[in-house]
Amino acid sequence: MLNLTVNGVRHTVDADPEMPLLWALRDHLDKTGTKYGCGIAQCGACTVHLDGQPVRSCQTRIGDVGEAKITTIEGISGRVAEAVQGAWRKLDVVQCGYCQSGQIMSAIGLLTDNPKPSEADIDGAMDGNICRCGTYQRIRAAIHEAARTLA
Amino acid sequence: MLKIRQTDPRSPRATRRSFLAGGAAATGAIVIGFRLDLKNTARAAAGPDLSGVKADPNAFVRIGADDTVTVIIKHLDMGQGNTNGLATILADELDADWSRVRTEFAPADAARYNNLLMGPIQGTGGSTAIANSWFQLRKAGAAAREMLVAAAAYQWKVPAAEITVANGVVRHAASSRQARFGELAASAATLPVPQEPRLKDPSQWTLIGQRTPRLDSAAKTDGSAVYALDIRRPGQVTAVVARPPRFGGAVKSFDDTATRKVAGVVDVVAIPSGVAVVAKDTWSAMKGREALKVVWDDGAAETHSSDAILAGYREQAKRPGLVASERGDAEAGIKGAAKVLEAEFTFPYLAHAALEPLNATIEQAPDGGYDVYAGLQFQTIEQAAVAAVMGTTTDKVRLHTQWAGGSFGRRATPTADYIAEAATILKATRARAPVHLVWTREDDMSGGYYRPTIYHKVRAGLDAKGGIVGWQHVMIGKSIMIGSPFEAMIVKNGIDSTTVEGASDTAYALPAYRFEVHNAREGVPVLWWRSVGHSHTAQAMEVFIDELAHAADVDPLAYRLSLLTGAPRLSGVLKLAAEKADWDAGSKANGKGRGLGIAAHESFGSYVAMVADITAEDAKVKVNRIVAAVDVGVAVNPDVIRAQVEGAVGFALSSVLRNRITLKDGVVQEKNFDTYEPTRMSEMPVVEVHIMPSSAAPTGIGEPGVPVLAPSISNAIFAATGQRLRSLPLDLAGLKGV
Structure with a gap:
């Protein structure tokens, strides 16, 4: 039995401590907004925040989470999150949408640390998030749009 | 104001089965007898x-x-x-x-x-x-x-x-x-x-032609959109399947002793496609499969390497093929030509690699019927396939289509492969619990149904003025339709139109043209991949036309237009893209590692032209900008059309630059995104999309943006460096920038 704090709520999970956080969230806690894409930290679809920092939940064992606070796409809130979600909707970034939870979690991480990112900053923060539909142009524009909202 | 025909509400024909009530669809048993035209x-x-x-x-x-x-x-x-x-x-x-x-x-x-x-x-x-x-x-x-x-x-x-x-x-x-x-x-x-x-x-019209905000944006940005992988039915179990490492292989024997000891594993069952490990959650199912010992039978399996398959194509292409298209006497034209050009184009197998891996949930309802939840793309076929597996009639199979995390063709298979596989697991587990079949990324990528590997050989002759006096084209690849339930309806005289589309029916005015095709027969399952035949024919046609233009010493845009006088919509998008990309001025500055390339192609009734602006470096290409022009008839939602073309560039770019599925002795080598890497943010060019005003009935734009990207980039590389790269993915190893 392990305790996990997800979106401010403490849960007890009966699972192997080796289980990746991704599968505990999806299969045990019904937080399906966090997606499985590759399982080897190549695509970023599983990105969540651990104490506010973006991590790949497919590479985070639940036994290692400890007291860290987990935030998933379902639990994001605050000025940066609202700016990012608002920009994504304003520019209609999504296509299939499957990667977008992870994209948004990475973008919130970027803008929290760096409210006015350069093109290179965006490349650096977002290159780990694959969008197979190829929505990158709009993701980039939405990050700039959110930065303007936050300025 | 509109003229409205008045209808008497008291009419005896009035019915309560209405758009208010929704009118539950009456489904009858469907006899399988498809005609897919x-x-x-x-x-x-x-x-x-x-x-x-x-x-x-x-x-x-x-x-x-x-x-x-x-x-x-x-x-x-x-x-x-x-x-x-x-x-x-x-x-x-x-x-x-x-x-x-x-x-x-x-x-x-x-x-x-x-x-x-x-x-x-x-x-x-x-x-x-x-x-x-x-x-x-x-x-x-x-x-x-x-x-x-x-x-x-x-x-x-x-x-x-x-x-x-x-x-x-x-x-x-x-x-x-x-x-x-x-x-x-x-x-x-x-x-x-x-x-x-x-x-x-x-x-x-008040909405058609305007930007109507996407109705799915909100749910797809807060985690609430439900994809097939997110289906959670009461008591459901998750299954992963150990499948043969080679296509056509089978299970000889298996030992599940260790698997059954893995916590969470509830069952192990043999099914036609392999051995299914059924568990309480996905992770346990994957751990259980790792512990499974299977002896495979490769007796009927495809054991060739992809290199050997392509080498075989090259040999076969020397023999006469099936004539898909012929007019004039191409051979005589080439014999009398002032100049003859010849080129070879090869294309690899490609995986669709949609970000949501294949998966489906199926359960038996209390009424004895079956409910299927998935990104269902071929409902009629999927319904029939499930009914066949479960030994029931199609009216007992209810389908619940979910948002799909991409497809690019993979979720529409003539065999309903993975949907039917889910049904076989439900059957093998006696429908005790709803079964969620999950393909891991590795399963998805190595599971076949690829864009076929393809070989093109093109030969053309020019007269002294640069006019094309003969064009001989030979291609070889595995047909998608031959061997499928659609063969009888689609394949005519041995020719599968989805293999040759975009080349045998070229819009260019070629008075002496002969197109031959050979159907390859290797045991690798193939399928339509976003834009199907056009994904390779556009590269062969549009790069070779570019070569002929240069050989004729004519501007590639002008050369194309001279051959497209009978194709106003295709020449229309060419002109629009060229104008918006400032082709005339820009192409004069070609060279020293910077270049503009142009290409145009019709597919699925839509017309797309692109001008690529690239920078070539040693062994590397940076695509700076793509200017696209599209004619899709009435633009129902211009912003979605733009998004599809932007996305087509992002989707197709990695197949231009690096993606290939290779087989070594029949075993797929690329299993995940580390070795089959989609385009990433830092590689994405600026994409500008211009829509041709039109009153023609609307056509589609999901696929037509894909075919022209590769030739526009290939032609830009030539403009920048003088080096002609033809085959995909582009062999950049020898590229010299400036």
């Missing part, structure tokens, strides 16, 4: 006249007392945004308030929801969603509108002709009366359906 899908623009389709608002729209207008979507939305376009078409004729419009995926019902360009099959593909639905949804919306107007006219005792509708509100100005759709829906539902509703003149 891909000739129509390939050339939707020139396809059959669908304007005679019956007005069936009950099938396509439901209006709630709360004013919500729910448009029923008979297609799969895998990201291409067809839900938005389809809803726009209906909502415009209905004069609905867009902010109250919702969508819902249709159940399986081949009688009501068949793709009008695929005969009696409900399915999505060939960029046909908008094209086949155009008149169907306009008529449904217009009929529902007339019913609402008739209901208001009856209630208010005013002539229907004096009633106007806008933004979900029905008004009678003279008597200052108005009602919201929700207030009229119940009485409108009792009216007969007008069979010939009056459709709007394009000047009256």
Whole structure:
């Protein structure tokens, strides 16, 4: 039995401590907004925040989470999150949408640390998030749009 | 104001089966006997006249007392945004308030929801969603509108002709009366359906041609959109399958002792495609599969390497093939030519690699029927496949289509492969619990159904003025249709039109042209991959035309236009892209590692041209900008069209630069995104999309953006460096920048 704090709520999970956080969230806690894409930290679809920092939940064992606070796409809130979600909707970034939870979690991480990112900053923060539909142009524009909202 | 035909609400033909009630679709047993007429899908623009389709608002729209207008979507939305376009078409004729419009995926019902360009099959593909639905949804919306107007006219005792509708509100100005759709829906539902509703003149459209915000943006940005992988049925178990490492292999024996000791594993069952490990959650199922010991039987398996397969093609191409197209005497033309050019193009197997791996959930309901939840793309086939596995009739199989996390063709298989596989597991576990079959990324990537590997050899002769006096074209690849249930209907004289499309039917005026095709037969399952045959024919045609233009010492744009005088829409997009990209000035500055390349291609009745601006470095290409022009007829939702072209560039770029599936002794080498890496943010060029104004019936844009990217980049590399790269992915190793 392990305790996990997800979106401010403490849960007890009966699972192997080796289980990746991704599968505990999806299969045990019904937080399906966090997606499985590759399982080897190549695509970023599983990105969540651990104490506010973006991590790949497919590479985070639940036994290692400890007291860290987990935030998933379902639990994001605050000025940066609202700016990012608002920009994504304003520019209609999504296509299939499957990667977008992870994209948004990475973008919130970027803008929290760096409210006015350069093109290179965006490349650096977002290159780990694959969008197979190829929505990158709009993701980039939405990050700039959110930065303007936050300025 | 519109002329409204008044209908008497007291008509004895009135029925309660209505768009208000939604009219539960009556599904009967469907006998499998498909006729998939891909000739129509390939050339939707020139396809059959669908304007005679019956007005069936009950099938396509439901209006709630709360004013919500729910448009029923008979297609799969895998990201291409067809839900938005389809809803726009209906909502415009209905004069609905867009902010109250919702969508819902249709159940399986081949009688009501068949793709009008695929005969009696409900399915999505060939960029046909908008094209086949155009008149169907306009008529449904217009009929529902007339019913609402008739209901208001009856209630208010005013002539229907004096009633106007806008933004979900029905008004009678003279008597200052108005009602919201929700207030009229119940009485409108009792009216007969007008069979010939009056459709709007394009000047009256309020939504078509405008940007209607995507209806799926909110749910896809807060984690609430439900994909197949997110289905959670009470008591469900998750299954992963150990499949043979080689296509055509089989299980000889297996030992599940260790697997059954893995915590969470509840069952291990043999199924036709391998051994299924069933567990309480995905992780346990994957751990259980790792512990499984299977001895494989490769007796009937494909054991060739992809290099050897392609080498075999090269040899076979020297022998006579099937003639797919011929006019004039190409051989004689080339014999008498002043200059002869020859080129070879090879293309690898490609995986679709949609970000949501293949998966499906199936359960048996208390009534004995079956419910299937998945990103269902070929509903009629999937329903029949599940019924066949479960030994029941199709009316006992209910399909629940979910948002799909991409597809690019992979979710539409003539065998319904993974859907049927899920059913085999439910059957093998005696339907004790709902089964969620999950393919891991590795399963998805190494599981076949690839874009076939292809070989093209092209030879052409030019006269002294640069005119093309003969063109001989030979290609070889594995047909998608031969060996499928559609072979008898699609394949004519041994030629599969989806193999040769975009080349054998080239729009260029080539007076002496001979196109031969050979059907390869290797044991690798192949499938349509976003743009199907065009994914390779456009590269061969558009790069070779570029070579001929340079050999003739004519500007590549002017050269193309001179050969396209009979193809105004294709030359139209070429001119538009060139103008927007400032081709004349820009191409004069070509060289020293910077270059502009141009290409144009028709696919699925749509016309796309692109100008690529690239910088070549040693062994590296940076694509700076793509300027695209598209002609898709009426642009139902211009922003979604732009998004599809932007996305096509992002999707296809990695297949231009690096993606390939290779087989070593029959075993797929690329298993995940580390070795089959999609385009990433830092590689994405700026994409500009220009839409040609048109009043022609709309065609599709899900696929047509893909084919032209590779040749526009290849031609730009030549312009920048003088080095001609033809095969995909581009062999950049020897590229010298400046």
